[in-house]
Amino acid sequence: MKVLAFVVAILFALPPGQCRAQAITRIGILADFSSVTSDGVSTAASMALQDVPDRDRQLKVETVSADHQRKPDIAANIARQWIDSEKVSAIVVSGGIAVSLAVVGVTGEKKVLSIMSDVALPPRDRKAPTFNWTSNDQLIGLTLANYLVDNGHKNFSIVAPSTASGTALAKATSNVVTGLGGNIIEVSNYNFQGSWSGLRAGAPDATVVVFGYFLNGILDQIDDQKGRLRLAIGSPFFLTDIDKIGRSRLEGAIFATSFYWDANDATRDWAKRFVNARRERSTTPPDMIEAGIYSAVRHYLKALLEARESDADRVAEKMKQLPVDDFFAPNGRVRANGQLVHPVYIVQIKPKNDIRYAGDSLKVLEVIPGIAAQEAACGTPCPKKGACPQSSDQPDCPCPKGNACPQ
Known part of the structure; x- marks a missing residue:
């Protein structure tokens, strides 16, 4: 200490x-x-x-x-x-x-x-x-799901831990994706002893959203299907994780974060x-x-x-x-x-050839304003994104019922 x-x-x-x-x-x-x-x-x-x-x-x-x-x-x-x-x-x-x-x-x-x-x-x-x-997982994961569907990602495979929180995150993400017009191809689970049901189905240009920290096994399958599957990381992810796993395996992956030093x-x-x-x-x-x-x-x-x-x-x-x-x-x-x-940044991991200086790890794709990120984390976003005023103070979520923004 x-x-x-x-x-x-x-x-x-x-x-x-x-x-x-x-x-x-x-x-x-x-x-x-x-x-x-x-x-x-x-x-x-x-x-x-x-x-x-x-x-x-x-x-x-x-x-x-x-x-x-x-x-x-x-x-x-x-x-x-x-x-x-x-x-x-x-x-x-x-x-x-x-x-x-x-x-x-x-x-x-x-x-x-x-x-x-x-x-x-x-x-x-x-x-x-x-x-x-x-x-938190819900803020990061559901803000990411909103962004992905809004930006052309339509077919999704969700990979989550076989825990109560993992099941809840997979369900909430599925609700967001389908509510915004996307398709859920499958949901697969893994446990922390390494047992994983695997990706059972595929679709052209599918996006695999991974929750938790069991990335290597998922990456093995994505590596085998280059050009077919795209990787999105739904849980909090760190710059040091890129070095641990290997940039070449992660380049192009999209995730959400509450802070990026070079934003x-x-x-x-x-x-x-x-x-x-x-x-x-x-x-x-x-x-x-x-x-x-x-x-x-x-x-x-x-x-x-x-x-x-x-x-x-x-x-x-x-x-x-x-x-x-x-x-x-x-x-x-x-x-x-x-x-x-606070804002949430949607970022993409740069390939090695795009790095310009030390620490230049990510490309910022979009900055989601704080209250819009809070709306997304409800799992039932408001009819018009960002419609909730910054002073909105619903106890649990800005839009908890009927997708109606509180005043």
Whole structure:
């Protein structure tokens, strides 16, 4: 476990002439340090601390970080220790559904605020303020499905894990595809021991949408059918995954992401700062987990400044009231259900010959505005895409019933 010694002074009003000892609060960052995020999450969090104005030095804020090793019991034990012994007032977690549920079980019991980077938990699993900041399977997968059908992809094979969440994602994706006029050729499943039913049928120019992380087996079949099958990745995917699997096997694949470092001037400026901050350890550009953690920690600190206390409910209220306007979520906001409204980028993996400089990995095909991505994630998009106003605040989805946009 590492403690980052970056300190931010937060405005904390005092009665005239009264002096108060400096209070300490800590933000916990839980991630898989052996995987895509590595120690970049710590760098991103420390950058957020540096970017909060240093005012009258009444509240000292630090971050602690730890590797949960993708094990729910380890994640829960660390969260409990942080809250009980280290004055942690908020926990930001990345690592999938099992780890996130374990952490939320502890934060709910202790009434501590939590921010899920890559999971959107249903209301029944929340007993304390909980936010989803960066991505989740439904947001990424269904936004991608909308884009594909709108841009000429008509025949689909869906490959998903043989789990409850995998089955639900396959069903939701099928509903989106058929609702927009596309065709579902088949749905096939795999388990995490490598058993897979395989692609049983084919169609000219079909698109295979893969959920989860069992890509190599699917790629074997797609490699054998070059020119017939196109690959789309429906789950969160990272730049480091391209190197692990091999660019030659993935070139042309399309996926959705909440952040790409080379998307615009603002993302490039922040990415340059990020790389400079950890140059001694790595020069790899940031991915969406690091970018999202920066944005989440920065916004939490702004809310802490406004609330002038670390009470979870008070800070959560301020987080929903304050606008989020940074490179990650320009003109963004936090909805009543704790979901950050932010753009989603539809990107394509470049072939080697198209790469112009280090980190030039993706071609941005389209930028989906935040509220339009939220509509797509419902699985029942509004009659006119983007018709829901940015201030739309339906508790669960912008368009949950009858495809009617709430006002």
